[in-house]
Amino acid sequence: MRKLAAGNWKMNGVENSLAEIDALIAAHPAPGCDVLICPPATLLSRLSDRASGSAIATGGQDCHQNASGAHTGDISAGMIADAGGSHVILGHSERRADHGESDALVNAKSLAAWTAGLTAVICVGETLAEREAGQTIAIVGGQLAGSVPDGATSANTVIAYEPVWAIGTGKVPTLEEIGAVHDDIRARLTARFGEDANGIRILYGGSVKPSNAAEIFAVPNVDGALVGGASLKAADFGGIIAALEQA
Ligand code: PEP
Numbered sequence: 001m002r003k004l005a006a007g008n009w010k011m012n013g014v015e016n017s018l019a020e021i022d023a024l025i026a027a028h029p030a031p032g033c034d035v036l037i038c039p040p041a042t043l044l045s046r047l048s049d050r051a052s053g054s055a056i057a058t059g060g061q062d063c064h065q066n067a068s069g070a071h072t073g074d075i076s077a078g079m080i081a082d083a084g085g086s087h088v089i090l091g092h093s094e095r096r097a098d099h100g101e102s103d104a105l106v107n108a109k110s111l112a113a114w115t116a117g118l119t120a121v122i123c124v125g126e127t128l129a130e131r132e133a134g135q136t137i138a139i140v141g142g143q144l145a146g147s148v149p150d151g152a153t154s155a156n157t158v159i160a161y162e163p164v165w166a167i168g169t170g171k172v173p174t175l176e177e178i179g180a181v182h183d184d185i186r187a188r189l190t191a192r193f194g195e196d197a198n199g200i201r202i203l204y205g206g207s208v209k210p211s212n213a214a215e216i217f218a219v220p221n222v223d224g225a226l227v228g229g230a231s232l233k234a235a236d237f238g239g240i241i242a243a244l245e246q247a
Helices: 015-027 041-051 077-082 093-098 103-115 128-132 136-147 175-193 195-199 210-217 234-246
Strands: 004-008 034-038 056-060 087-090 119-124 157-161 202-205 224-227
Touching: 004 087, 004 157, 004 202, 004 234, 015 034, 015 041, 015 056, 015 234, 034 087, 041 056, 056 077, 077 103, 087 103, 103 119, 103 136, 119 136, 128 136, 136 175, 157 175, 175 195, 175 202, 175 210, 210 224, 210 234, 224 234
Parallel strands: 004 034, 004 224, 034 056, 056 087, 087 119, 119 157, 157 202, 202 224
Antiparallel strands: none
16 A cells, blocks of 8 residues: 555645745655645645646645535535546544534535545544543544445545644644554444455544654554645655655
8 A cells, every 4th residue: 555645734825835845846756655735725726737747646625515506615526626636635623613514514525526536535533522531432433434435445535533632733642542543443444345445545643743753654554644734844744755655
């Protein structure tokens, strides 16, 4: 399995930020892992053009569940593909919290992504209160069951386990805690989708940095990372890519 370093720029980035892509390509012209950058929608087309011919894939941070129509402010999966994207992040905890996205909606968006030929990067993860209540495995398992549609394959789906309390906080679960959740996700995926699900990448996300990436990537069933803050600068993201290449 090729591991995956995925960057989520969130609501950060303007024209000047494209220089980071040039620097990333220059530093990692032939990375030993897959590399994905999901910029804000306004930059996707420009970034895709800039990364064209390189090993860097691009994607969106969300899409609407419908293919087109009267949905002011939204973008469709087909529009992401049209702008050069190959992936779309779905069900990120910030969208679940800020926009009330349910598992059912994430499921519908994932189907829309597949229909447009995109790979869905489906995010799951518990809040701090849920972890402290000992509910992590149940919460993540429930999100997985509800958010991932029937028909998921290693080609059309990536799972990102992102504890909500670890995103942008500098806090990271212990390696044992990460391993326990990733093992459980793998077991649920193979039970539901069969042998092919051993090839579905399960990313860890939440305060991954160059300094902690290697130890996280050494955990079994951690097949890469979804990275927020540290994906904005080529030097930081490059350090994470380097760690993944060694894993
Ligand atoms: C994320 O937004 O998916 C994320 C993991 O953010 P950060 O790396 O900044 O914690």
